[in-house]
Amino acid sequence: xxxxxSPLGAALIAxxxxxxxxxxxxxxxxxxxxDGLITVTCADGAVCDSSPLAGIVAFTxxxxxxxxxxxxxxxxxxxxxxxxxxDLTYSITAGLGSRAAAYFIGVTExxxxxxxxxxxxxxxxxxxxxxxxAMTFFSAEAFPAPxxxxxxxxxxxxxxxxxxxLTQSCSFGRDSRFTSDVVFLLDLGVRVDAANVGATSAxxxxxxxxxxxxxxxxxxxxxxxxxxxxxxxxxxxxxxPA
Numbered sequence: 001x002x003x004x005x006s007p008l009g010a011a012l013i014a015x016x017x018x019x020x021x022x023x024x025x026x027x028x029x030x031x032x033x034x035d036g037l038i039t040v041t042c043a044d045g046a047v048c049d050s051s052p053l054a055g056i057v058a059f060t061x062x063x064x065x066x067x068x069x070x071x072x073x074x075x076x077x078x079x080x081x082x083x084x085x086x087d088l089t090y091s092i093t094a095g096l097g098s099r100a101a102a103y104f105i106g107v108t109e110x111x112x113x114x115x116x117x118x119x120x121x122x123x124x125x126x127x128x129x130x131x132x133x134a135m136t137f138f139s140a141e142a143f144p145a146p147x148x149x150x151x152x153x154x155x156x157x158x159x160x161x162x163x164x165x166l167t168q169s170c171s172f173g174r175d176s177r178f179t180s181d182v183v184f185l186l187d188l189g190v191r192v193d194a195a196n197v198g199a200t201s202a203x204x205x206x207x208x209x210x211x212x213x214x215x216x217x218x219x220x221x222x223x224x225x226x227x228x229x230x231x232x233x234x235x236x237x238x239x240x241p242a
Contacts, residue, residue, distance in 0.1 A: 027078040027111045029055055031088075032189075033071050034104040035063040055080030057107070069094040075107030077186070083112060084120065084210040086140075086188045090128075091203040100197055106189035113183055119154060121173035121211040124188065126158070128166045128204015133196040135160040138168060139189050140208050144182045153184075160193065166204065171211075 029044040042048040042059040051058035051074070060072040069092060076087040090105040124140040137160045143153030156170035188208050194200040 027055070027083060027109050029057055029075060029077040030108045030110070031057045031059045031073050031075040032104070032106045032108070033059070033061055033063070033073055035069065035071075035101050036103075038063055053080055063103075069098055069101070069103070071103065071105065073105045073107070075188075077107065077109035082210065083109075084122065084186065086186055086208040087205065088188050088190065088207075089205045090190055090192075092192055092194075092201060094194055094198075094200040096199045098194070098198065098200060101194050103192045103194065103202075104189060105192075106187060108185055108187045110185040111183065112185060114181060119174045121171060122186075122208055123169065123171045123211050124156065124206060124208045125169040126166065126190070126204055126206035128202065128206075129164045130162070130166060130192065130200075130202035131164065132194065132198055132200040133162065134200050134202045135162045135193045135195065136166055136168075136202060136204070137161065137191055138170075138206050139187075140170065140172065141187045142172070142184055143187070144184045 030041055032039065032041045034040075040061050040063075042057055044055060044057050048059055048061075049057050050060070055078055056074065056076045058072075058074045060070065062068045062070050071093075072091045074089040077083075077085070081087060086107055086109055088105065088107045092103050092105075094101070119142060122140065122142070124138070126136075126138050128136065130136055137158045139155060139157035141153055141155035143155075154172045154174070156172040158168040158170050161168065186208065188206060190204070190206055192202045194202075
């Protein structure tokens with residue numbers, strides 16, 4: 001027997017496609033630390049990763065600032081978090097005679113698959129502290145791998161701030177230019193500008209999370225889809241009376 005799909009069933013399936021446009025393939029979480037002279041990276045499960053848990057990279061390194069600066073970063077992604085969530089905890093401690101430097105700490109989750117045109121809204125928020133004139137900002141981005149050539153990918157960032165305690169936030173979402181499935185990655189990065197010579201410390205946490213639709217929004221969407229299905233059913237019966 002040949003199966004027939006009713007307009008109502010088709011509408012409900014369309015609703016699932018709208019709500020779940022993205023999937024996690026084999027996600028790879030990587031932490032990167034940079035002081036402007038040296039860049040070091042640590043991938044989930046590598047020797048440098050001190051966390052035994054999948055989806056969490058815990059990495060401490062000493063960079064070439066004179067005297068040295070110790071940087072600890074813990075980056076978390078899938079499967080420890082949801083496939084479209086990232087978390088980065090960072091801590092920078094520069095010695096008494098340290099040079100002025102810009103430090104970058106980032107976490108990347110690669111191997112995601114989906115339509116960036118159907119990306120949910122992603123909210124990012126940072127909370128931290130800093131001293132000795134340090135200034136901090138962060139950015140969050142979703143971009144195809146390899147990047148496409150016709151424009152920037154969905155992203156958001158904040159302005160440099162010397163406040164302590166520090167709170168920053170930004171959001172980004174779907175980009176209508178991306179209409180087909182692509183492999184893409186999420187990236188979350190913090191930059192700390194230690195503009196003054198001397199002992200400097202900065203630490204904090206920044207979280208990137210997919211925004212959960214309000215219940216009222218889901219109800220309206222569901223009602224709209226069901227209404228579309230019922231309308232199609234009534235129209236079909238009107239055209240084909242028993």
